[in-house]
Amino acid sequence: MNRIFSGVQPTGGLHLGNYLGAIRNFVTLQDSYHCIYCVVDLHAVTTWQDPAALKANTREVTAAYLAAGVDPERCIIFNQSQVGEHAELAWIFNCVARMGWLNRMTQFKEKAGKHRENASVGLFAYPNLMAADILLYKATHVPVGDDQKQHLELTRDIAQKFNNDFGVDFFPICEPLILGSATRVMSLRDGKSKMSKSDPSDYSRIAMTDEADAIAQKIRKAKTDPDPLPGPEALGPDGEVPEDARGARPEACNLLGIYAALAERSLAEVLGEQEGAQFSRFKEDLTELAVAKLGPIGAEMKRLMAEPDHVDAILRRGAERAHAIAHPILDEVHEIVGFLRP
Ligand code: AQP
Secondary structure (H helix, E strand, O other): OOEEEEEEOOOOOOEHHHHHHHHHHHHHHOOOOEEEEEEOHHHHOOOOOOHHHHHHHHHHHHHHHHHHOOOOOOOEEEEHHHOOHHHHHHHHHHOOOOHHHHHOOHHHHHHHHHHHHHOOHHHHHHHHHHHHHHHOOOOOEEEOOHHHHHHHHHHHHHHHHHHHHHOOOOOOOOEEEOOOOOOOOEOOOOOOOEOOOOOOOHHHOOEOOOOHHHHHHHHHHOOOOOOOOOOHHHOOOOOOOOHHHHHHOHHHHHHHHHHHHHHOOOHHHHHHHHOOOOHHHHHHHHHHHHHHHHHHHHHHHHHHHOOHHHHHHHHHHHHHHHHHHHHHHHHHHHHHHOOOOO
């Protein structure tokens, strides 16, 4: 069975983008792959995290996996820092990856912004750790939102260079799995930037733990435009919104995409039903749908977060199982690289 590795950072405030772009897919994939789902706390500390909040956020991500329906028996769920091999392999990859490759990573440029000189070395080397996460388990497939595609390309480059440098055929060249119709959920306040945990406006995102009232208020305040929804003929031959139309009405397209993803229906079906609707009415339907889909997940997350011992036990058991796979693979890497193990 092919193996999947994926993860979410425990940086607090999981949102609809994390759910639709990642966590919901984790549930579907567990039927066809051997899945390893990590709470990537080593990635989280590439920007400063309050230690108490980091622990709480690690439990929050774990609770989100479980509440969404990831089965901890079939899948491995653990937090990254419990398996030291991630950091060890990342160091070796720091020595394989080239500065030029990392200099091209757009996410570092976005996150470091104008303060590049003040960004942590960890933030710069983040993609090498991501490559280590994946290759430590020889994962063949990685489900990612399309913002992570570039990092995955780098993982493939690192695997290839390692294999070439040492004359081995050791690491697989993994494939991205970009799934679902909402691979990029945009901010509710600005349809041109992605919904993100770090956006200062709480109204830019729907949190996975938001109550019905908060969801309704955020959708009501979401930016739209005065035009009604078009019919399905507005879609391109691929069933997607054409680029120019998306550029002209980014917020409208975003809400439409969210609706279709939550309803698990095509854009054509939704537009067929909603043609001519004003956004005031469409927003009511979207609110009802979002509350119905997210409400039970948010409630279960809260229940689980109130039981930290149970969550911690799942992470501990997952870490043991992850370690059992990772350790022999790292041993082989040591042998290939030439580290003496007398
Ligand atoms: N807006 C989004 N639409 C679709 N997928 C998304 N993901 C994140 N935002 C969206 C996907 O969620 C997974 C976990 O993300 P992460 O927490 O590890 O990192 P991130 O992409 O940096 O998440 P955020 O929420 O945007 O956090 P900040 O604000 O810290 O940058 C990934 O698979 C990601 O694609």
